[in-house]
Amino acid sequence: MTNTCIACAIATGQSPAHIIHQNDRIICFLDHAPINPGHILICPRAHLADLTDLPDDLLAEIATTAKAMAQLLKDKLGCDGVSLLQNNGAFNDLGHFHLHVFPRYAGDGFGWTNAQLKAVQPTSKEALALLALIRLGRKELVDGKSADGIKFLDEMDD
Numbered sequence: 141m142t143n144t145c146i147a148c149a150i151a152t153g154q155s156p157a158h159i160i161h162q163n164d165r166i167i168c169f170l171d172h173a174p175i176n177p178g179h180i181l182i183c184p185r186a187h188l189a190d191l192t193d194l195p196d197d198l199l200a201e202i203a204t205t206a207k208a209m210a211q212l213l214k215d216k217l218g219c220d221g222v223s224l225l226q227n228n229g230a231f232n233d234l235g236h237f238h239l240h241v242f243p244r245y246a247g248d249g250f251g252w253t254n255a256q257l258k259a260v261q262p263t264s265k266e267a268l269a270l271l272a273l274i275r276l277g278r279k280e281l282v283d284g285k286s287a288d289g290i291k292f293l294d295e296m297d298d
């Protein structure tokens with residue numbers, strides 16, 4: 141835990157939150173600035189910042205919990221759908237891993253802001269270069285534990 145981390149403060153009971161679910165490894169509570177009412181954050185209790193910092197078993201538990209939270213939102217709120225969002229690095233405003241799980245409604249106004257994105261569609265040559273760059277890291281991934289079970293597109297059966 142860090143002194144200034146709000147997620148750690150909530151996890152240790154030092155800051156109040158509307159807790160939806162918790163156990164010895166994770167805690168789920170309502171976001172104080174929801175996209176829609178019922179917006180949940182799923183956090184590990186341990187102060188881990190990014191997706192790549194999470195042990196695989198903890199990440200799996202977070203994914204399973206996200207599924208349960210999505211079902212809860214659908215059952216209790218009757219939403220039209222559920223969205224998940226997770227930011228890392230400079231875009232992680234808490235500095236503590238948190239997965240957003242929030243109910244969605246037709247016409248709620250949330251969505252991609254394509255008009256503000258600076259990325260342009262790559263040419264096919266640029267896309268192939270990017271694919272080659274990503275695949276260069278593939279051997280490291282495959283040799284590491286974190287790639288267990290990952291199948292790449294060209295390895296998948298039809």
Ligand SMILES: [Zn+2]
Pocket residue numbers: 141142145146147148149186187188235236
């Ligand atoms: Zn923390």
